[in-house]
Every structure is written in structure tokens, then in C-alpha cells.
Amino acid sequence: MHWMEKFKQLFLIVAAFIFSVTAFSEDKFSEGNQFYIEEHYKTAAKSYEEGLDSSHQNSELYYNLGNAYYKSDRIGLAIWAYEKALKLDPRNEDAKFNLEFVNLLSEDKIEQPDPALSEWLKRLLFGPYINLWAYVSIASSLLFSFVVILFIITKSRRIRNLSLMGGMLMAIILVFSTLTAYFHKNSITNESEAIVISEEADIHLSPMDKAAVSFKLHEGAKVKIIQENDSWTQIEVNGNSGWILEEEIKRI
Numbered sequence: 001m002h003w004m005e006k007f008k009q010l011f012l013i014v015a016a017f018i019f020s021v022t023a024f025s026e027d028k029f030s031e032g033n034q035f036y037i038e039e040h041y042k043t044a045a046k047s048y049e050e051g052l053d054s055s056h057q058n059s060e061l062y063y064n065l066g067n068a069y070y071k072s073d074r075i076g077l078a079i080w081a082y083e084k085a086l087k088l089d090p091r092n093e094d095a096k097f098n099l100e101f102v103n104l105l106s107e108d109k110i111e112q113p114d115p116a117l118s119e120w121l122k123r124l125l126f127g128p129y130i131n132l133w134a135y136v137s138i139a140s141s142l143l144f145s146f147v148v149i150l151f152i153i154t155k156s157r158r159i160r161n162l163s164l165m166g167g168m169l170m171a172i173i174l175v176f177s178t179l180t181a182y183f184h185k186n187s188i189t190n191e192s193e194a195i196v197i198s199e200e201a202d203i204h205l206s207p208m209d210k211a212a213v214s215f216k217l218h219e220g221a222k223v224k225i226i227q228e229n230d231s232w233t234q235i236e237v238n239g240n241s242g243w244i245l246e247e248e249i250k251r252i
Contacts, residue, residue: 029061032068041071059089066095070102076197076219076250078102083195083222083252087188090126106220108196111238126184133181140177144170194235194249196221201249203242207232214242223249 028051035044045068051061066081082099085092125133144167151163196217204211207229217223223235223244232243 041068044068059085059092063095079220080195080250107218108221133177136177140170140174191251194251197250198248207243
């Protein structure tokens with residue numbers, strides 16, 4: 001039973017770590033809220049950022065961070081934070097409303113493709129509980145295993161028929177939930193877009209300081225990322241492409 005004791009110790013260590021990280025994030029969230037109420041917006045933003053550094057991210061935290069950035073007159077970062085909030089939870093109506101409002105303050109008017117269908121699917125399938133479909137997948141796999149065992153060991157024709165139908169249903173749910181969990185995670189981790197956070201950024205024809213400037217973008221502009229080259233990133237916006245310094249954008 002020695003290995004059981006080792007497993008128990010490891011489990012307790014991992015659980016304690018997770019609890020400490022979560023508690024730290026919640027403390028920073030509450031701390032940021034208090035600073036925000038006291039109108040110390042830059043300090044509030046710093047507290048929210050520290051909460052994000054602990055890897056305990058959620059839509060509400062990004063939403064509050066966006067509000068703190070907006071109150072600090074950092075429009076580009078505010079747009080980025082609202083975009084991140086909606087990426088985690090497409091049904092966050094407050095973040096959506098604030099994003100639409102702050103986008104009006106951006107100097108550049110960026111043409112965005114109509115996302116009606118994709119946004120509808122995201123709102124339908126992706127919610128505030130990031131790991132929901134992963135949990136459904138685990139539960140359905142366990143139930144699938146149970147009905148398969150039941151089908152094998154039972155001698156009752158009626159139970160075998162019911163377990164067969166139950167197994168088929170669990171298999172469908174398992175496949176659907178696994179695919180949904182995968183696409184949800186992929187939509188969150190995919191960083192193919194970014195927000196310009198510099199007040200004004202030069203877009204060069206090639207990834208060099210001395211290269212000719214093709215056009216300029218301003219704080220808050222949303223761009224599509226094409227490729228990287230050292231400290232430069234090739235971006236595309238409104239059908240035009242060029243190179244921008246990585247430090248002048250923040251990936252969504």
C-alpha cells in the first residue's frame with residue numbers, strides 16, 4: 001500500500017496548489033474591484049493583470065480589466081480585453097456592448113466579415129463554463145463503458161436491448177462533446193488576430209526599421225496575423241498587408 005500513500009500525498013499537493021492559485025486569483029479580482037470602486041483605475045488594472053498571470057482566466061476578469069483600461073484611457077488595451085472576454089464567453093453581453101462602444105472611439109474603421117452564423121454557433125455551444133464539454137465527455141465515456149459492461153454480462157434480452165440503445169446514445173454524446181470541447185479550446189488558444197496597442201503604428205513593406213512605410217494604424221485597430229519574423233509580425237487589414245513590430249500589438 002506504499003504506492004497508495006504516495007498517490008495520496010501527490011493528490012493533496014496538486015489540490016493544495018490548485019486551491020492556492022484559485023484563491024490568489026480571487027483575491028486579486030476582489031482587490032481590483034475595490035481599487036476600481038475607489039477610482040484607482042490603473043491600480044485596479046494591475047491587480048486584474050496579476051490575477052491573469054496566475055493562469056486562472058475567465059470572461060468576467062477580462063471584462064473588468066477592459067473597464068479599468070477604458071477608464072485609464074488605454075483604448076487599445078480595453079478593446080483587447082473585451083475581445084478576450086468574448087472569446088472565453090461569447091454570451092457576455094456586457095463585454096459585447098462595451099466592445100461595440102469602445103470600437104467607435106478607434107480612429108481606424110476596420111472592415112470585419114459578417115460573423116452571424118459562427119457567432120450564433122459559438123453562443124449556442126460555448127458558454128462561461130470553459131470545461132463544461134470536457135466534463136460531459138468524461139461523464140459520457142464512463143456511462144458508455146458501464147452500458148457496454150452491462151450488455152456483456154446480462155442475460156436479459158430486454159436489458160441487452162436497452163443497454164445497446166443507451167450505448168449508442170452515449171457514443172453519440174461522447175463524440176459530440178469531445179469535438180465541441182476541442183473546438184472550444186482551439187477557439188480560445190488560437191491567436192490569429194491582434195489589437196494595435198500603440199497610439200500610432202507604422203506598417204512597413206518588409207520586416208526592417210528602414211523599410212518603407214506602407215500605411216499607418218492607430219490604437220484599437222483589429223488585425224489578422226499572417227506570419228512572424230523575429231520581432232516583426234506580418235498583418236493584414238482591409239485587404240492590405242505589411243509588417244508591424246510585435247511590441248505594438250497584443251494578440252487576442
